[in-house]
Amino acid sequence: MAHSPGPRMFLIGSEASAAMSPALWSPVLERLGSTWTYEPWDVPAGSVMDEVHARLLEADVIAANVTMPHKTWAAAAADAVTETVRLSGASNFLVRDGGRLEAHNTDITAVGQLLGGGHRRHVVMLGAGGAARAALIALRGRTGRVTVADRDPQAAGRLLRVAENLGMDARASAWADAQAEARQASLIVNATPIGKSGQDGPVWGETRLADDAFVYDFVYAPHTTASIARARQQGLQCADGWDHLREQAAAMIPILGLAPEAGPLLESRLAQLHARS
Template sequence: MDENVDGTRLFLIGSEASGAMSPGLWNPVLEQLGTQWRYEAWDVPAAFPMAGVRARLLESDVVAANVTMPHKQWAAGTADITSEQVRLSGASNLLIHIGGRLTAHNTDITAVGELVGRRHQRHVVMLGAGGAARAALVALQNQAERVTISDRDPAAASQLLALARALGLSAESATWTDAQHQALQASLIVNATPVGKKPDDGPVWGRGRLADDAFIYDYVYAGHVTASIRAAREQGLACADGWDHLRAQAAAMIPLLSLTPGADALLKTRLKLLQSQSQS
């Protein structure tokens, strides 16, 4: 980035950032590209004083920061400049430091759009209502006929429902049990929850055979194939898992960080290695 040539540090900010795969993905790639950048995990709990986080990101050695749960909405609000996708979703997973200002982007939206494609969705069941769910809604705003939203936090579900309706979507909220039942007939199920992180977790929709045209989008990536993805594959359904999402959203960062196009191939190779090591 020409405007910030002195910067060398990139962060991942989140409540469990130190357990994430991103530093292990990005650091070998950044080294192979010949940059002096270093990608670091920064654990920032939900109750952490975020004014201090913003101040740190504006220091001269910082290039950018990825943002994960539970701070994606904070990132959108703290930015000096926001992309249209961030404005629509109210969430950001990438803050770039340029000339003493923070610019917010949302590469989660780009990733969902790429992986789901542009096909019409007759019924989307959104399980989870945080920043990842917001990204999926924006990506799907012009192709979803009907959306059902559920979260174990009623306030979060209500906020996501308001966003869906503001985007012009025909949307409703449902109890967790009802949403799981509706998922059995949905054309797209989005898992924007941690369900699947544990090896003994079942599919996010519970039990039952899904519609023959269903697409399963599971944000979770782990050292095992999640039960949701395993069930989808057993039924022969199209699906995208957390590893697919990680690759697609990382690839979307390449032009935003002014990295060379060759970074995409390096990211794919590194991610395949990490996935193989994790699931062996």
């Protein structure tokens, strides 16, 4: 990767150049009068990460967002980690501090912000990757029963162990059984790509949900996902991938020491991107 002058932020991931973050952050940094740049850096799955680690420690680097499939690597590569990173084993935000990297997880912050306080009597977690793990960490100490399901039983097993280590009353379930359980759950989390296509139905199927259910859908797409549309039709509380992006970006502001006006600027810019998508 060629170096250019000036302080830099990166987005590191296997498909970073196709992600929205540069289009979100670059205009905001410019409006703030910052000389920082925000650049995508495609790092394919299976890459040797020594070069990435070394580059992030160079003097012109401020920080890097990290997306799939490198969140676990980011947590392990850091010299210092937050408590939530330690619990989750994943980081989506690395900040350079001299010759050290500090690992944060603003996904967890975003989930906590959007769900608010209160106890969730039964959580159905559909999907078992990094997003699901972030949701579990955000929910620690505030859940009753947790049902974990994924098309990949090994992934579900790994997430189940995370839940058990957090002291949750959790069990893994077959996909169809978990969809059926969602009917009575108080929180349904879609941590899968289901909904990316406008042809996808609700992640839990076609059944009606409990009246106190909250639907948290990590998917952001040009259309309203069927899961969110169905939740709204039923008058339920919900949060979609656009809400998550907003709160995840807002959580970066104090870590980076940006001016408070960065928050409204990010929200306005995200609304523009959503309208154009």
